[in-house]
Amino acid sequence: MHNLKLIRKDFEAFKKALEKRSLDIDLSKIKKLDIENRELIQKKENFEKEKKEISKSKDKSLFSKSKEISSSLEKIVEKQKSIKNDLEKILSNIPNVPHEDVPFGKDENDNLEIEKFGEIPDFDFRPKSHYELGENLGMLDFELASKTTGSRFVFVKNKLALLERAISNFMLDIHVSKNGYEEISPPLLASADSMFGTGQLPKFENDQFEVKLEEGTERKFLIPTAEVILTNIVKDKIIEAKVLPLRFVASTPCFRKEAGSYGKDTKGMIRQHQFYKVEMVSIVEQDKCLEELERMTNCATNILDLLKLPYRKVILCSGDMGFSAEKTYDIEVWLPSENKYREISSCSSCSTFQATRMKARYKDQKKEISYVGTLNGSGLAIGRTLIAILENYQQKDGSITIPKVLRPYMNNLEKISLN
């Protein structure tokens, strides 16, 4: 959410910043509502002051006048509320403004590759896709999932289930012991309020799974990413600057409707309604966002280095960034069967955008209160890491060599094969 006070100072600058998002927001409407709102606030406050004075005076002869004021006040308050409401509705649907580092672009084709890392494996046979490999091993079962549940789900079985668990534990261990993140095992449901805080609501309600609880109670949603829960840890808080930065990591299932991606990645487990992901979240002083973004991105790529998987780092263009982000790096891992890089992590700085929505603030050394900066990044998507390992570590006979760093997590198993 944008701070109206700042927008007010320079409408044109705000408009320009949003144009980078290829959005044409009707700022004149905001401007008009803002002015009306403030006029009504002033009127309201004058009446309130008058009332207050009467009640303080305890002068009975003025009591009837106070009643009169009350009735005119009522109308003003009602109008002011509705205008404020309209204003907030508009503001809550406007995405974050891209940072100046972010290249202008329309969609994913305009993203910029920054650097490539690792060695692309050179197979002397046609590399199979992860689903061929997994199904041949009898350890990925999509048919079974559609029987028990529906499309876009999968059963991971046997040694691949162990591998999946190993990946999760390995990543968590690194982030906790080397990167200074606090491990959290959070709720997998989030309140509507939390979903608003991180920007999933109101605009992206269609992508979310809502869970029916008791009639009349607060709405709850399955988390599309642990970012929602981890970031909302600081919701409605005023934090002492000295405890910042806060860094949290969690490995959780994520749930997404993937509405609007019909026909996209229908085969295999690239795009599922449910997947595991290790998520990092940082809460920082607002001017530390960008340096924390570099740090966080390095935490993510470090995992790929350790797994010896080839990848590239990409900076997203203005048109491809998520709603809450000011700057995003995607990490893409090499998938031999597709002969291209695919997203395995996305690290974003959300500046104070989410903090404003959440009312997450901190008190700095000068005792001034300002909004925190929030960042989130996958470290990494577990399902996609599994895919990448299957494809990059596959052998001619369809077996999978296990990356060395994962073996301690798998009873020192070196290879997954049919026998």
Place this chain on the structure above:
RNA sequence: GGAGAGAUGGCUGAGCGGUUGAAAGCACCGGUCUUGAAAACCGGCAAAGGGGCAACUCUUUCCUGGGUUCGAAUCCCAGUCUCUCCGCCA
């Protein structure tokens, strides 16, 4: 599912119709003392919004939304959330 209790500032916790934005304590900041620190003592310390170049000033806020009243943290109604006990259950 049954029966109760509660929701107050960064935290703990008083107040239960009229300068109460709210006692007290903790935490925090500044000062005195000290070689330094601690202790002790003194002082300061809520947020949001509006107006003003500024000093400053005004309004709102004691879970949320209604109501009663000239006046509500305090009374009434509705809702949400939390906790305790019993039952059921991983």
